[in-house]
Amino acid sequence: MSNPQQIDRQEYNITVYTENHVGLLNRIATIFSRRKMNIESLNTSPSEIEGIHRFNIVIHESEEVVRKLVKQIEKQVEVLKAYYNTNQDVIWQEMALYKVPTDVIAEKALVERLLRENGARAVVIRKDYTVFETTGHREETDNLIKVLQPYGLIEFVRSARIAIIKDSEGFNRKLREFERAEPGEEVVENEFLNSRDNVFTM
Amino acid sequence: MLTQEKQAPALLEATKTIAGSEAIMLGLLQEGVDTIFGYPGGAIMPIYDALYDYREQLHHVLVRHEQGGIHAAQGYARSSGKTGVVFATSGPGATNLITGLADAMIDSTPLVCITGQVFAHLLGTDAFQEADVISISAPVTKWNYQVTEADELPEALAKAFYIAKSGRPGPVLLDITKNAQLQKFDFAGYVPCQHIRSYRPKPIVRKEYIREAAELINNAQRPFVLWGQGVMLGSAEQEFKAFIEKSGIPAAWTIMGAGALPSDHPLNVGMLGMHGNYGPNVLTNECDVLIAIGMRFDDRVTGRLDKYARQAKVIHLDIDPSEIDKNVQTTVPVWGDCKETLPLLTEVIKEKHYPEWLQKFHTYRDTEVAELIRDELYPTSGELTMGEVVQQLNELTNGDAIIVTDVGQHQMVACRYAKLNQTRSNITSGGLGTMGFALPAAIGAKYGAPDRTVVAVIGDGGFQMTLQELGTIMQSGVDVKILILNNRFLGMVRQWQELFNERRYSFVDITSPDFVKVADGYGIPGKQITERDMLKDALQEMLSHKGSFLLEVMVAKENNVFPMVPQGCSVSEIRLK
Ligand SMILES: Cc1cc2nc3c(=O)[nH]c(=O)nc-3n(C[C@H](O)[C@H](O)[C@H](O)COP(=O)(O)OP(=O)(O)OC[C@H]3O[C@@H](n4cnc5c(N)ncnc54)[C@H](O)[C@@H]3O)c2cc1C
Ligand SMILES: Cc1ncc(C[n+]2csc(CCOP(=O)(O)OP(=O)(O)O)c2C)c(N)n1
Numbered sequence: 001m002s003n004p005q006q007i008d009r010q011e012y013n014i015t016v017y018t019e020n021h022v023g024l025l026n027r028i029a030t031i032f033s034r035r036k037m038n039i040e041s042l043n044t045s046p047s048e049i050e051g052i053h054r055f056n057i058v059i060h061e062s063e064e065v066v067r068k069l070v071k072q073i074e075k076q077v078e079v080l081k082a083y084y085n086t087n088q089d090v091i092w093q094e095m096a097l098y099k100v101p102t103d104v105i106a107e108k109a110l111v112e113r114l115l116r117e118n119g120a121r122a123v124v125i126r127k128d129y130t131v132f133e134t135t136g137h138r139e140e141t142d143n144l145i146k147v148l149q150p151y152g153l154i155e156f157v158r159s160a161r162i163a164i165i166k167d168s169e170g171f172n173r174k175l176r177e178f179e180r181a182e183p184g185e186e187v188v189e190n191e192f193l194n195s196r197d198n199v200f201t202m
Numbered sequence: 203m204l205t206q207e208k209q210a211p212a213l214l215e216a217t218k219t220i221a222g223s224e225a226i227m228l229g230l231l232q233e234g235v236d237t238i239f240g241y242p243g244g245a246i247m248p249i250y251d252a253l254y255d256y257r258e259q260l261h262h263v264l265v266r267h268e269q270g271g272i273h274a275a276q277g278y279a280r281s282s283g284k285t286g287v288v289f290a291t292s293g294p295g296a297t298n299l300i301t302g303l304a305d306a307m308i309d310s311t312p313l314v315c316i317t318g319q320v321f322a323h324l325l326g327t328d329a330f331q332e333a334d335v336i337s338i339s340a341p342v343t344k345w346n347y348q349v350t351e352a353d354e355l356p357e358a359l360a361k362a363f364y365i366a367k368s369g370r371p372g373p374v375l376l377d378i379t380k381n382a383q384l385q386k387f388d389f390a391g392y393v394p395c396q397h398i399r400s401y402r403p404k405p406i407v408r409k410e411y412i413r414e415a416a417e418l419i420n421n422a423q424r425p426f427v428l429w430g431q432g433v434m435l436g437s438a439e440q441e442f443k444a445f446i447e448k449s450g451i452p453a454a455w456t457i458m459g460a461g462a463l464p465s466d467h468p469l470n471v472g473m474l475g476m477h478g479n480y481g482p483n484v485l486t487n488e489c490d491v492l493i494a495i496g497m498r499f500d501d502r503v504t505g506r507l508d509k510y511a512r513q514a515k516v517i518h519l520d521i522d523p524s525e526i527d528k529n530v531q532t533t534v535p536v537w538g539d540c541k542e543t544l545p546l547l548t549e550v551i552k553e554k555h556y557p558e559w560l561q562k563f564h565t566y567r568d569t570e571v572a573e574l575i576r577d578e579l580y581p582t583s584g585e586l587t588m589g590e591v592v593q594q595l596n597e598l599t600n601g602d603a604i605i606v607t608d609v610g611q612h613q614m615v616a617c618r619y620a621k622l623n624q625t626r627s628n629i630t631s632g633g634l635g636t637m638g639f640a641l642p643a644a645i646g647a648k649y650g651a652p653d654r655t656v657v658a659v660i661g662d663g664g665f666q667m668t669l670q671e672l673g674t675i676m677q678s679g680v681d682v683k684i685l686i687l688n689n690r691f692l693g694m695v696r697q698w699q700e701l702f703n704e705r706r707y708s709f710v711d712i713t714s715p716d717f718v719k720v721a722d723g724y725g726i727p728g729k730q731i732t733e734r735d736m737l738k739d740a741l742q743e744m745l746s747h748k749g750s751f752l753l754e755v756m757v758a759k760e761n762n763v764f765p766m767v768p769q770g771c772s773v774s775e776i777r778l779k
Pocket of ligand 1: 309497694
């Protein structure tokens with residue numbers, strides 16, 4: 001399609017710092033579902049600060065759309081801060097588990113080599129099956145599926161993406177500012193988007 | 203809201219053991235609540251039981267349907283500027299609130315809705331009258347929270363009031379399990395909330411944008427102000443007037459902003475949007491600087507976006523950062539509460555006048571008057587028009603009444619022609635367009651502004667959606683003037699079918715009961731008129747009657763509301779007929 005929004009669509013990593021609040025996941029999810037958008041990947045976890053949760057959301061969209069989504073996310077009362085970054089701006093990983101019949105591995109030295117080449121590590125070895133794990137980018141974990149398919153891959157599962165923002169100093173200092181009634185301007189700004197039309201203040 | 207200092211005595215009081223439901227009553231009193239619209243039921247019985255002891259201070263209005271309750275609370279909030287409060291029971295009581303929540307959400311109306319819920323230990327068991335109200339209401343509330351322990355209640359209630367009213371206002375729902383209402387706990391006093399660390403109700407005002415905006419305004423040749431409900435939500439009417447008068451810029455309004463500047467102010471050039479005035483729509487595409495104040499560029503206002511004000515530099519004053527650049531790309535975003543940003547801007551702009559530019563608005567106005575307004579407001583023959591009813595009403599109220607409208611043709615006509623001398627005088631369902639809004643909202647509006655005359659202007663279709671609230675009027679004795687403009691059609695839809703579906707009138711022909719008799723059944727006097735020469739006296743009778751009165755005016759069946767920017771067209775393509 002020649003729609004300009006289609007052309008500059010790419011993967012964005014949305015990082016959200018939130019309070020631990022029942023129902024917030026639902027509120028964040030409906031920001032996407034309401035616009036009939038698919039979330040590619042969603043991970044919730046603790047953050048570097050006790051009691052503060054961190055969402056990692058991956059979405060394939062244009063920057064204009066992502067910017068609007070992030071503003072809607074930030075609007076939620078329990079959301080402290082939301083950022084968006086391209087894949088270049090983050091260090092990211094996904095984990096995958098593969099279950100394969102042990103006899104195949106034992107018999108075929110080739111398989112073991114393939115696994116090693118793909119950076120896989122055995123997590124469980126039983127007589128009947130072995131579970132391997134790899135961590136990496138989507139292409140890497142995908143690749144191993146292809147490699148293992150001919151050897152009777154029994155089960156495959158991949159985790160959501162987790163990502164660390166390269167330029168981030170973490171949230172500790174910011175949280176202290178948020179606890180004040182009048183936070184300083186610089187922490188409230190989205191410093192990762194520090195150009196005029198990308199900045200917004202909450 | 204009470205300040206911390208005023209709180210001190212309450213805090214000093216010895217801790218006492220009370221039930222959760224009583225803590226709610228004490229909290230409501232502390233928040234300055236005087237009126238509650240509600241309907242009881244099993245899961246909210248402990249709260250109603252506590253209310254029995256506080257019924258003198260907390261006036262409860264028993265509605266006839268929870269939707270009526272929430273629309274009444276909206277009307278109350280809109281006429282008074284305070285937060286509306288609603289009680290409803292679990293399950294069907296709570297689900298009956300959803301339309302009102304969606305309406306209040308899109309129209310930024312501050313509400314605190316309290317719903318009863320089944321006992322906490324029964325949650326998720328399909329217990330009697332259990333509905334997952336938190337999930338159902340999440341997309342239509344600014345915030346919601348389920349309370350399952352009594353000792354959470356004071357803080358949850360304080361947060362609810364703070365969130366509902368601060369920043370961009372909106373509806374909040376607290377779902378309180380029955381055990382939390384019954385449970386006794388050590389109550390240490392109620393402390394209003396003033397800060398939530400994850401919530402920034404107001405963005406920080408950035409001085410450089412004030413400077414940039416002032417520079418654009420000072421250098422403009424044909425600046426144009428569009429204002430919306432944000433001016434009222436920020437109680438910034440005075441600040442807005444000062445800005446307009448110093449800048450000399452012609453200003454037009456969205457229907458949600460109507461009345462923030464009086465109708466007859468010389469710089470008020472009329473209504474924007476699909477059924478707005480001719481000049482403001484056409485000249486949107488001729489101005490050089492567009493200054494939007496507390497309005498969100500709704501699609502009913504902008505028409506086709508890629509042909510909307512493309513030539514203009516755009517300054518947008520809004521409290522909600524997610525509104526900036528949402529629909530219209532901004533040149534200078536002036537984030538913040540316009541009560542703060544407008545005076546900053548007024549200080550640095552030059553005092554100016556734009557006589558030639560203003561004249562353009564007047565010229566378009568003259569054309570509009572000649573081509574359609576005159577016939578609409580002052581017809582001398584033929585069937586009664588909606589416009590002449592509103593015009594006669596203006597003459598009798600002198601523009602001092604609160605006009606509450608339902609949704610449809612009569613709404614557009616009332617918004618276009620009602621004379622409004624003061625702020626908070628036009629109450630309508632704008633964003634959701636909820637038929638059935640007007641009657642209950644008018645009841646609430648009267649409670650919110652007891653000294654003012656409240657006239658509900660309603661279509662024959664919409665009146666039948668919530669006419670059960672006549673029972674609320676009957677029982678409470680509230681004084682609401684009900685003006686039904688009966689065209690025997692679902693008029694607004696019929697108009698579209700006439701214009702765009704080759705008059706294929708598909709299910710828009712609606713019959714009505716004898717409304718005067720219906721009102722009579724509720725002990726409300728009424729009258730139906732069909733003739734022009736009876737109009738003025740009938741309106742006068744309605745207005746001077748002590749107490750509620752229903753006046754049904756039979757108007758032309760197939761009149762259309764013009765001007766009109768057809769859907770998908772640019773504001774420049776506005777049609778006068
Ligand atoms: C049948 C029908 C036809 C309609 N036709 C028209 C029409 O012709 N013309 C028309 O105008 N409308 C029309 N509407 C209404 C329309 O759908 C919108 O509801 C309306 O245009 C919204 O007005 P608004 O942006 O002023 O108000 P809101 O939707 O209430 O938006 C208020 C804005 O102000 C901001 N704000 C809030 N508080 C502050 C503050 N303190 N400081 C600064 N900013 C603040 C908010 O963030 C928001 O952006 C129609 C509705 C119906 C049902
Ligand atoms: C709850 C609801 N259902 C449907 C609509 C769609 N709708 C918008 S205007 C309208 C016609 C309203 O008819 P009436 O109340 O008689 O007013 P009129 O337009 O004739 O003045 C309808 C059906 C709506 N806005 N709200």
